[in-house]
Amino acid sequence: MLTYSRWRRTLEAVSIPIAALIFSLFLFGLFCAAAGANPFAVYGAIYKAAFGSWFAFQNTLIRAAPLMLTSLCTALPARLGLVIIGNEGALVMGGIAAVAAGLSVADFAPPIVVQLAMAIAGIIAGGLWIGAVGALRHYRAVNETISSLLMNYIAIALLNHLVGGPMRDPSSLNKPSTFPIPDIDKLGTIPFTRVHYGLLYGIVVCIIAYYLIQRTTFGFAARTAGGNVKAARIAGLPVGKLTIAICFLAGSSAGLAGMVEVAAVHGRANESLNANYGYAGILVAFIARHNPIAASVVAILLGGILASGSILQRQLGLPDATVYVFQGLVFLVVLYSESLYGRFAIFKEPDVVTPPTSSAPLAG
Amino acid sequence: MKPAVKTIEMKELTLPPELEVVNMTKQFGQLIALDNVSLTLKPGTFHALLGENGAGKSTLVKCVMGFYKPTSGEVRFNQQVQAIDSPRDAQKHGIGMVYQHFTSVPAMTVAENLVLCRYESAALIDWKAEYEVLNAFMATAPFKLPLSVPVAQLAAGEKQKLEILKQLYLKSKILILDEPTSVLTPGEADEVLGLIREEVVAGHLSVLLISHKFREVTAFVDEITILRKGKFAGSGRVKDLTIADMAEMMMGEKRIPQTVQKTLHPDPAPVLQIQAIHANKDNGLEAVSGVDLTVNSGEIVGIAGISGNGQRELVEVLAGQRTATDGQVLVNGEVYRASRTEMFQHRVFVLPEEPLKNACVPHMSVAENLALRTFDRPPQSKGWVLLFKPIREAAQSLIKTFNIKTPSPETPISNLSGGNVQRTVLARELSSDHINLLIAANPCFGLDFAAVDYIHSEILEARNRGVAVLLVSEDLDELLKLSDRILVISEGKFAYESSIAEADFASIGRSMAGH
Structure with a gap:
């Protein structure tokens, strides 16, 4: 009985997002056809660019690393019933803090210390950024979705201000940037690949997040508060502290993504940091139904789609923003698919047999 | 045609139909919510439907309004049987219902809300024509509201007036008012009911008022029908009845408290001390206005009251679900803010009403819900790590x-x-063997006899062990059976207190009704 019912629920949680992905591929095909391209050629190109060769797959993995981390910024608070979309802002803040920390210790510290300092700075900066959203939510009842969205704009403006002013490297002429992190202090690549260690960060953090939510007392308390705040209060759980702590952890994951981008890809902070990994992370979290392990898999899938943008442009003459159309379609269809849970009889558990006396509804 | 004749004709034309409910029964599964109840609403009368919570009042009107399909029984208009399958059918027969809660759109104006409530609105609205009609309607309406003001800017009393105006605008001849004054101040309530009464006296309307406030009934109502536990319990003209008569019909015969096995606790010590607690409802109005209460060990203190008099908010404060606006709670002489540490230290447990809504996480498992109080200490966890095996066991x-x-x-x-x-x-x-304080709110609501007996014996057993119990209930029998001391809460204050041996049934009833 037990395994039976779990099996159905798991099947539902896997089939619906997959069906949503397939349906959005279909819609995207219609869009491409309208734009004058052969949909099947488009599908083929995406597949080839994402997973077609070892070279392409490494590209995909490089893009998947920050997505895994930013997706947690939405997935963790979702367990508390909060919808946070400040991933981009937390990533940017993490990136800025990482560069600042890295540059300030690079002159005298060994690379491992520099990397550690960058990671910690990124984690704290991102954490405080979204932690503030949680505090606003708890103490002043400010809607966390709106405030985290608006905080993105503040973070991006702050980035532009800092790299164009106080933190600017005078030699960066047409693309204002900070001073670069010395090459020796940058994150290396995993042996025999071009993929940097950020991927490992992503996978490890996703596993930790899963463990934290499912296997610890903290996660239990958070799930309780997310499921029914009244029940959490009756059990005396500190709902406010939980809200702020979960938001801090969420932000710190995205902040770490910012550190990874800076320390492994760009080597400095500039406007390239704001590359939509935050927004794509929201999508990853929703497709993965806020399950951190699933998020790491979905991130690879979506990383592949993002990686195919330039190929669509070169081979099929579609604008490279086409992949964002696809991303948008997937998001809409996935959000719609949320409304389908519990609608299909095949996924339903057989009815619980109860004595009729206790199942009678209450009269008013 | 002479004017005099015309007025008489108009009066006959506009007189509401006679509404009869005949032998209405409604069954939900095994539960008989309404058992063979009949009621006659004569044209142009103000009729009240009285009864305790769960007496079947709402079920009866929902059958009349077509929300429920009655198991048996029929509705007659002027002696003619009519089937009412939906609220729309009821509307066609000129029956309109005003609910406890407002159904207007706050951001829209009074005029827009009135036009909105018509079932057959056209796709295009000719606002000029509509305003002419609405102005003419307002000129004859019993109460005036400014048409162009957004509903959000109206006071509670005005919003309730708008709900009633909607029904008049829809040309309803029979108004069913479901506790229309529960969100109003007494002054607003008197004004609204007074104006409706004028319409009734003028023969424009018949009104069926669901209430449990005797004050309103004696002031405005012509006839009453009383239900008790789904059955007809009496009816009559208000002027022929005293409040005591009505209270007795509503609550049943005088009952001797059932004797139960109670052991006297040796040296009672105060466990729960409530000091001048104030708390607000969700809408910001004050629900609990400074109550003081002490519950000793080995004692069950019962709080009676008609729902909506602040008992829910008081329990929520004690359970940690609501913040008191003033005053403090002491447990074992120490300030108690319902944190997890304090709950564990003082061993406080709560049986709230509506357990699925108040004390469970619906999508979490039975095992997880059972572990809600214990998951963060051994043996169910070690440090931060949950141990699933002990939780499951x-x-x-x-x-x-x-x-x-x-x-x-x-x-x-x-x-x-x-x-x-x-x-x-x-x-x-x-299940914990070391309970110190138990707060229970309607713990048996909706349960069958066996379950009720079981819960009662558990509560009594806890009391006999020395647990301090605060029992809030709408079931007077339950309170009289279990309590050592009984209090009545009315409009956020305690209106009555006595030991169970000296409890006077009639005074309890009067205090509950706000007298």
Whole structure:
């Protein structure tokens, strides 16, 4: 009985997002056809660019690393019933803090210390950024979705201000940037690949997040508060502290993504940091139904789609923003698919047999 | 045609039809919510439907309005049987209902809300014509409201007037008012009911008022019908009845408290001390206005009251679900803010009403819900790490002891029936062998006799062990049976207090009704 019912629920949680992905591929095909391209050629190109060769797959993995981390910024608070979309802002803040920390210790510290300092700075900066959203939510009842969205704009403006002013490297002429992190202090690549260690960060953090939510007392308390705040209060759980702590952890994951981008890809902070990994992370979290392990898999899938943008442009003459159309379609269809849970009889558990006396509804 | 004749004709034309409910029965599964009830609403009268919570008042009007299909029985208009299958049918027969809660759109104006409530609105609205009609309507309406003001800017009394105006605008001849004054101040309530009464006296309307406020009934109503536990319990003209008569019909015959096995506790010490607690409702109005109460060890203190008089908010404050606006709560002489540490230290447990809504996480499993109070200490966890085996084992043993019917401990609790959800919460809150203070709110609501007996014996057993129990209930029998001391809460204050031996049934009834 037990395994039976779990099996159905798991099947539902896997089939619906997959069906949503397939349906959005279909819609995207219609869009491409309208734009004058052969949909099947488009599908083929995406597949080839994402997973077609070892070279392409490494590209995909490089893009998947920050997505895994930013997706947690939405997935963790979702367990508390909060919808946070400040991933981009937390990533940017993490990136800025990482560069600042890295540059300030690079002159005298060994690379491992520099990397550690960058990671910690990124984690704290991102954490405080979204932690503030949680505090606003708890103490002043400010809607966390709106405030985290608006905080993105503040973070991006702050980035532009800092790299164009106080933190600017005078030699960066047409693309204002900070001073670069010395090459020796940058994150290396995993042996025999071009993929940097950020991927490992992503996978490890996703596993930790899963463990934290499912296997610890903290996660239990958070799930309780997310499921029914009244029940959490009756059990005396500190709902406010939980809200702020979960938001801090969420932000710190995205902040770490910012550190990874800076320390492994760009080597400095500039406007390239704001590359939509935050927004794509929201999508990853929703497709993965806020399950951190699933998020790491979905991130690879979506990383592949993002990686195919330039190929669509070169081979099929579609604008490279086409992949964002696809991303948008997937998001809409996935959000719609949320409304389908519990609608299909095949996924339903057989009815619980109860004595009729206790199942009678209450009269008013 | 002479003017005099015309007025008489108009009066006949506009007189509301006679509404008869004949032998109405409504059954939900095994539960008979309404048992063979009849009622006659004569044209141009103000009729009240009285009864305690769960007496079947709402079920009766929902059958009349077409929300429910009655199991048997019929509705007649002027002696003619009419089938009412939907609220729309009721509207066609000129019956309109005003609910306890406002149904207007706050951001829209009065005029827009009035036009909106028509069932057959056209796709295009000719606002100029509509305003002419509305102005003419307002000129004859019993109360005036500014048409162009957004509803959000109206006071509660005005919003309630708008609800009634909607029905008049829809040309309803029979108004059903479901506790229309529960959100109003007494002054607003008197004004609204007074103006409606004028319409009734003028023969424009018949009104069926659901209420349990005797004050309103004696001031405005012509006739009453009283229900008790789904059955007809009496009717009559208000001027022929005293409040005591009505209270007796509503609550049944005088009852001698059932004797139960109670042991006297040696040296009672104050466990729960409530000091000048104030608390607000969700809408910001004050619900609890400074109550003081002490509950000693080995004592059950019962709080009676008609729902909506602040008892829910008081329980929520004690349970940690609501912040008091003033005053403090002491447990064992120490300030108590319902944190997890304090709950554990002072061993406070709660049986709230509506357990699925108040004390369970619906999508989490039965085992997880059972572990809600214990998951963060050994043996169910070690440091930060949850240990699933002890959680599951504890759940299995509780499921067995408390006879919870669930396919497995891993089943989401929302899949269980109401009675089994209640058992789950009971298992969690009463299984601990070291309870010090128990707060229970309507713990038996909606349960069958066996379950009620079981819960009563558990509560009594806890009391005999020395537990301090605060029991808030709408069931007077339950309170008289279990309590050592009984209080009545009315409009956020205690209106009556006595030991159970000296409890006077009539005064309890009067205090409950706000007299």
